[in-house]
Amino acid sequence: MKGNPAILAALQQQLDNGGLWPQLTDYMLQESGLPGPRANLTLAGSFAKLFARPDVTETAWELISAWSQLTESEAKTGDPQEFLAFCAVWASGAHYAHAGRTRRGQAEERLQAAMNDGRWRLREAAAMGLQSLGEYDFALLRQLLDGWCVEATLLEQRAFVAALAHPPLLKAEANVLYCLELAAGIMEGIRSGGSGSADPDHFRVLSKGLEYSLSVFAASLPQPGFAMLRKYATSGDPRLIKIVKSNLGKTRLTKNYPDEVAGLLQLLTSC
Structure with missing residues (x-):
């Protein structure tokens, strides 16, 4: 359905007419791809794009407000109802740059709640919402993350690196440098022991996010990227070393920067 003008027009009409919400909800549930291994990301992305504009009606905003509040007991992982919450969170992020102060505040609450949700798909929706924001206005995304970073939970930190x-x-060097700086701050937080008393499962989720995201940043800007990996490869902290080793195993690095990877692996062996 991606880019299908007729379907997108129908979705828009149903969004803006509360009387058609049951029809829209039924369609989204039927096409959700759930239960199943993968939700319908094409539909979810197209739905989110309908909110990437300033003239979103109060009716449409009211609908995704309701969907975003579906709790885990109402919309369990893998249940089609979860797809409604997923779409609402992603759409909230897509609308953020175009929204006024009130809606921005509401979108921030939804995104943060989703980052900390027990359902992994809701956590992914938050990251995707931030990506939609960043694609439109990276400076605004940076401003938002800078405001959140100081008191961010482990799950929020994971959302930041997953989004970035x-x-x-x-594509812009300045953006990659920001990503490396933010990621380094999170790594430093781990090294300083700030994560020591945290929920082990939340730390596992953060670690998994760092175990691939650093390689994405390093592949985009190799010199400072590998410098950061080298710093934490010699940190003596087994948690950070595990994160570095995982990134060094990613094809994006092993294929394009084999000498740098081999050098770091040798360094890890000698430490």
């Missing part, structure tokens, strides 16, 4: 490890955001 998105090639369309990494």
Whole structure:
């Protein structure tokens, strides 16, 4: 359905007419791809793009407000109802740059709640919403993340690096340098022991995010990227070393920068 003008027009009409919400909801549930291994990301992305503009009606905003509040007991992982919440969170991020102060505040609450949700798809929706924002206005995304970073939870930190490890955001050198700086701050937080008393499962989720995202940043800007990996390869912290080793195993690095990877692996062996 991606780019299908007729379907997108129908979705828009149903969004803006509360009387057609049952029809829209049924369509989204039927096409959700759930239960199943993969949700319908094409539909979700097209739905989110309908909110990437300033003239989103109050009716449409009210609908995704309701969908975003579907709890885990109402919309369990893998249930088609979860897809509604997923779409609402992603759409909130897509609308953020075009929204006024009130809606921005509401979108921020939804995104942060989703980052900390027990459902992994909702956490992914938050990252995708941030990516939609960043593709439109990276400076605004940076401003938002800078405001959140100081008191960010481990799951929020994971959302930050997952959102930033998105090639369309990494075309400008300044953007990549920002991503490396933010990631380094998170790594330093781990090294300083700030994560020591945290929920082990939340730390596992953060670690998994770091275990691939650093390689995306390094592949985009190799010199400072490998310098960061080298720094934490020699940190003596087994948690950070595990993160570095995982990144060094990614094809984006082993294929394009074999000498740099081999050098770091040798360094890890000698430490």
